[in-house]
Amino acid sequence: MTSTVPRVTPAEPGRVKTHGPGRVQPAGRNPLSTRLHRSPRLRLLGLLALPLTWLVGVYIFSLVMLLITAFWRTDPFTSKVIPGFTFDNFVRLVENPAYLSTSLRTLSIALLVTLLSVMFSIPLGIFMAKVASPWLRAFLAVAITLPLWAGYLVKILAMRITFTENGFFNSALEPLGLSGPGFSYTTVVLTLTYLWFPYMALPVYTAVRQIPANLFDASADLGARSWTTIRTVVVPLLKPAVIAGSIFTFSLSLGDYLAAKFVGGSTQMIGSVIASNINLNPPIAAAFSVVPIVFVLVYLFAVRKTGALERM
Amino acid sequence: MAQFGRALLEAASAASPAPKGVSLHSVTKVFGDVVAVAELNLEVHAGEFFSMLGPSGSGKTTVLRMIAGFEDATSGTIELDGVDVTRMAPFDRNVNTVFQDYALFPHLTIAENVGYGLRVRRMGKSETVERVERALKQVRLAHTADRLPHQLSGGQRQRIALARALILQPSVLLLDEPLGALDKQLREEMQVELKQIQREVGITFIFVTHDQEEALTLSDRVAVFNNGRIEQVGTPNEVYEFPQTSFVAGFLGISNLIAPAHASVITGIDKLISVRPERVRLADAASAVAANETSVLGTVYETVYTGPTTRYIIETAAGLRLTAERHNDHHPTAAAAFGRGDAVRAIWKTDHVSIVP
Structure with missing residues (x-):
């Protein structure tokens, strides 16, 4: 009749059985396991051997070779590369206005692509995580990731068809008396945004989903309207995701040259210059490839200063 | 806007002696095909410490969220100080909430968290600073002003959540199992502190809990919830000594x-x-x-x-x-x-x- 009577059940005979087919055997002694268990250094070596071979042997080695080439020079008559040590290539990069403007143009393209990706990703992420029905959310998630399955060149060519003379843009804008951007700087920015957008959209969407629902409630409870909540709570909490995404959109855009080649018209990027010099004048191509590396390093350093990398 | 709304509320209450406190008239909340709250009537008097006690899933938290404005009532009306707020957004209601897991903004310092409500109301900087300082002193955590929430202990975060809600001087403070995450000893200390703060500020507290002892210890009156309905409302003494239903008798202590x-x-x-x-x-x-x-x-x-x-x-x-x-x-x-x-x-x-x- 009372609610606290402890129910005493006699121990089931089947429960206390310890012998039988299901019994776990004690592990036999394995000399390798024992050795690894005793020596932390050996464990570390075992874990890192393969990735380090790759990183140092292939990745770092080829980068260092590239950097060394940047200090060599080319014989202007025979086009033969002559090993040596000269800063001439770097001097040419700074002194030649064409190289300088290409560097700045590439930087501005990469920054614009990143900015556009952020501007599309945040509203999309909030919509998907907080407004959309589960069905629509799944549909959008697929829609964002599906282009990643298509080949990179295929997508650039798709953009080429869209922006070509008689393509979608021009025919859609024709009744209004307007014409699309054609093959230009703008189209390169749009194409690269289209290419790298998933790398920004996915981390941002995931980050919005991870914001506890009651932070939205708390903000509204304390008097903030939706827009204020987005500005003061959501966007600051998305900062690590935006930075993670921007490292992709920024560095991938900096290194790209096929978009400029196919949809850029006369637009030149650092990559295009490197590509056209790689056979004729490898040292200047190598020297020019240092520029995006410097941009990325400066960017990462600036990001690190904000303290956002620690929370990634 | 919110200040204007508050001014309106104050003007309205000054003009006519409107019934202060919170009243719910046949409030129903349906989620899909689950009736979470059914035809609920409730009067919470101004200045009282009112507890909503019940097992999980009994509808008490849903009622709290409807008073705060996080959930829309399916039908019925909710009045706050005599004003119908049923369809009002949370940011237009003169009600603040202390959340179960505190819901402190992780990217803001303690002082910024406490001052958040003042900041979104665009209060002057010097007054904000002064009021934040006072609020932090009230919960004895002035020294934590520049820390981030994750650097505080559970009990401290709990008090910050309380300060952040009280700084806006709401007419009702809603508390959603605020002591649930604390260990027993700290919980008992916080109970005493909550009671003292409530007496000091004189604000209506609506407190949701599943802990019958806590409800009896703290409250002026208790509503016992079960299956989306109120089984009994009364003083702790009434609900403990004179249970009106077998559920109340069984839920409040051993009977x-x-x-x-x-x-x-x-x-x-x-x-x-x-x-x-x-x-x-x-x-x-x-x-x-x-x-x-x-x-x-x-x-x-x-x-x-x-x-x-x-x-x-x-x-x-x-x-x-x-x-x-x-x-x-x-x-x-x-x-x-x-x-x-x-x-x-x-x-x-x-x-x-x-x-x-």
């Missing part, structure tokens, strides 16, 4: 609920009766019973030692089990008065029984 069949044999009352274990005394089977007492014979089925008390579970010949609680006021080393299997007589004062309608 000996005696079914009419047994009750008619033992007491002659053909109704469901309740008698609290602390009002049942045990004696030898042969001992005499006073005229104003009722008793029943049984054997000790189990003893439960809890520290300050020992509970004896008695089983009668008719199969009825009763619990008697005895204060351990004997010498610490003395043996328990009764052991398992002892024949005993359970005795209680006849008028200490309450009849459950």
Whole structure:
């Protein structure tokens, strides 16, 4: 009749059985396991051997070779590369206005692509995580990731068809008396945004989903309207995701040259210059490839200063 | 806008002596095909410490969220200080909430968290700083102003959440199981502190909890929730001593609920009766019973030692089990008065029984 009577059940005979087919055997002694268990250094070596071979042997080695080439020079008559040590290539990069403007143009393209990706990703992420029905959310998630399955060149060519003379843009804008951007700087920015957008959209969407629902409630409870909540709570909490995404959109855009080649018209990027010099004048191509590396390093350093990398 | 709304509220309440506090009129909330709250009527008076007590899923948190404005009522009206707020957004209601897991903004410092409500209301900087300082002092955490929430302990975060809500001087403060995540000792300290703060600021507190002891300790009045309905509303004393339903009798502490069949044999009352274990005394089977007492014979089925008390579970010949609680006021080393299997007589004062309608 009372609610606290402890129910005493006699121990089931089947429960206390310890012998039988299901019994776990004690592990036999394995000399390798024992050795690894005793020596932390050996464990570390075992874990890192393969990735380090790759990183140092292939990745770092080829980068260092590239950097060394940047200090060599080319014989202007025979086009033969002559090993040596000269800063001439770097001097040419700074002194030649064409190289300088290409560097700045590439930087501005990469920054614009990143900015556009952020501007599309945040509203999309909030919509998907907080407004959309589960069905629509799944549909959008697929829609964002599906282009990643298509080949990179295929997508650039798709953009080429869209922006070509008689393509979608021009025919859609024709009744209004307007014409699309054609093959230009703008189209390169749009194409690269289209290419790298998933790398920004996915981390941002995931980050919005991870914001506890009651932070939205708390903000509204304390008097903030939706827009204020987005500005003061959501966007600051998305900062690590935006930075993670921007490292992709920024560095991938900096290194790209096929978009400029196919949809850029006369637009030149650092990559295009490197590509056209790689056979004729490898040292200047190598020297020019240092520029995006410097941009990325400066960017990462600036990001690190904000303290956002620690929370990634 | 919110300030304007508050000014309006104040003007309205000054003009006519509108009923202060919160009132809910036949409020219903349906999620899909689940009725979370059914036709609920409730009056919370201004300035009282009101608890909504019930097991999880009983609808108490849903009611709180509807008062805050996080959930829309499916039907019915909610009034705050006489003004219908049923369709008002949370940011237009003069109500603030302390959340179960505190919901502090992780990217803002403690001072920024506490000042958040003032900041979104565009209050002047110097006044904000001053009020934040005062609020932090009130919860004795002025030294944590520049820290981030994750650098604080659970109890400290709890007090910051309280300061952040109280700084806006709401007419009602809603607390959603605010002490649930704290360990027992800290919880008891916080209970005392909450009670003191409530007395100091004089704001209506609506407190959601599943802990009956907490509800009894803190509240001026308690509403006991079950299955989306209120089973009983009353002072802690009323709901504990005079439970109106068998659910209330069972949920608030341990109760000996005696079914009419047994009750008619033992007491002659053909109704469901309740008698609290602390009002049942045990004696030898042969001992005499006073005229104003009722008793029943049984054997000790189990003893439960809890520290300050020992509970004896008695089983009668008719199969009825009763619990008697005895204060351990004997010498610490003395043996328990009764052991398992002892024949005993359970005795209680006849008028200490309450009849459950």
